[in-house]
Amino acid sequence: MEQQLDELRALASRAENRPTQTGIPRVFMVQGSIPEHELAAVYDPMVNLILQGGKTLTVGDQALDYDPATYFVMSVDLPAAGAVRPAADGAPYLAVALTLSASVLADFLSTLPDPAPATAGRGFSVAPVTPELLDAWVRMLRLMERPADIPALAPAFEREILYRVLQGPMGWMLRDIATPDSALARVNKVIQRIRREFAQPLAVEALAEEAAMSASAFHRHFKAVTSLSPLQYQKQLRLLQARKLLVAAGQNVTAVAYEVGYESPTQFSREYGRAFGLPPAKDALRLAAAIKQRAQAGGIAA
Numbered sequence: 001m002e003q004q005l006d007e008l009r010a011l012a013s014r015a016e017n018r019p020t021q022t023g024i025p026r027v028f029m030v031q032g033s034i035p036e037h038e039l040a041a042v043y044d045p046m047v048n049l050i051l052q053g054g055k056t057l058t059v060g061d062q063a064l065d066y067d068p069a070t071y072f073v074m075s076v077d078l079p080a081a082g083a084v085r086p087a088a089d090g091a092p093y094l095a096v097a098l099t100l101s102a103s104v105l106a107d108f109l110s111t112l113p114d115p116a117p118a119t120a121g122r123g124f125s126v127a128p129v130t131p132e133l134l135d136a137w138v139r140m141l142r143l144m145e146r147p148a149d150i151p152a153l154a155p156a157f158e159r160e161i162l163y164r165v166l167q168g169p170m171g172w173m174l175r176d177i178a179t180p181d182s183a184l185a186r187v188n189k190v191i192q193r194i195r196r197e198f199a200q201p202l203a204v205e206a207l208a209e210e211a212a213m214s215a216s217a218f219h220r221h222f223k224a225v226t227s228l229s230p231l232q233y234q235k236q237l238r239l240l241q242a243r244k245l246l247v248a249a250g251q252n253v254t255a256v257a258y259e260v261g262y263e264s265p266t267q268f269s270r271e272y273g274r275a276f277g278l279p280p281a282k283d284a285l286r287l288a289a290a291i292k293q294r295a296q297a298g299g300i301a302a
Helices: 002-011 102-109 131-145 147-166 171-177 183-196 204-210 215-226 230-249 253-259 265-276 280-296
Strands: 027-031 041-043 046-052 054-059 062-066 070-074 078-085 094-099 124-128
Touching: 002 046, 002 131, 041 230, 046 131, 046 147, 062 070, 062 124, 078 230, 094 131, 102 147, 102 171, 131 147, 147 171, 171 183, 183 204, 183 215, 183 230, 204 215, 204 230, 215 230, 230 253, 230 265, 230 280, 253 265, 253 280, 265 280
Parallel strands: none
Antiparallel strands: 027 094, 041 078, 046 070, 046 094, 054 062, 054 078, 070 124
């Protein structure tokens, strides 16, 4: 597998320290150190493969470590905090990812035989990488050198990557994303509503009804999939959006607190400090200074 990883590293070596487009639909890559505030974000459903270095992703009270010996699957939109690290020899962190499309999955799964029943669990996990999965990724990334081949071949290679994941321990996630009546799909439907309406008061009973579950079953399934309760999920969304507004838009703390749905700026500041380690105004100043320093350095990753 090391030969496959070496070729993947060479193909992805043009990546920057931010999500870098490859020209291939739904495929992006990243390299180097990544600013802390960009790693604390709402992550889209994806298959993530690390080629060099390692990453720790924390969702709720769950922390997962992965490296080139493993791959990561996230099946729903999740607020999470990440930390990346270089390889033991100092080579920069390097990774590629495929964003998951429910429609692509549904179309693909319709061509496959029904699977054996699987035990569902949380909507994100890590599994050992296989030579077959790496081989599919090699063919996918080679398309960056032959852009004219992308429309004809990328869909086939995407299906192969999905097929290899389906064969592994997290295959149930991909199936459940594309199965409208599955518990994961129903929870995901509610997640999309919470994302759209994160600043509004959260009525858990109404969300449970939308998911066609009792309130207790909904809470249990939501926590199983996301490692967060619905209220914790909403709070994470509010705080992440608040951080973005404070840094990017330069709004004052009180205005931001109200905009993201808090009724009390004091409570907002307390929860913000607990989440990010500093009060809102100080955290915004620190991040703004880091962004300015990065811009002056030309955005070059360490």
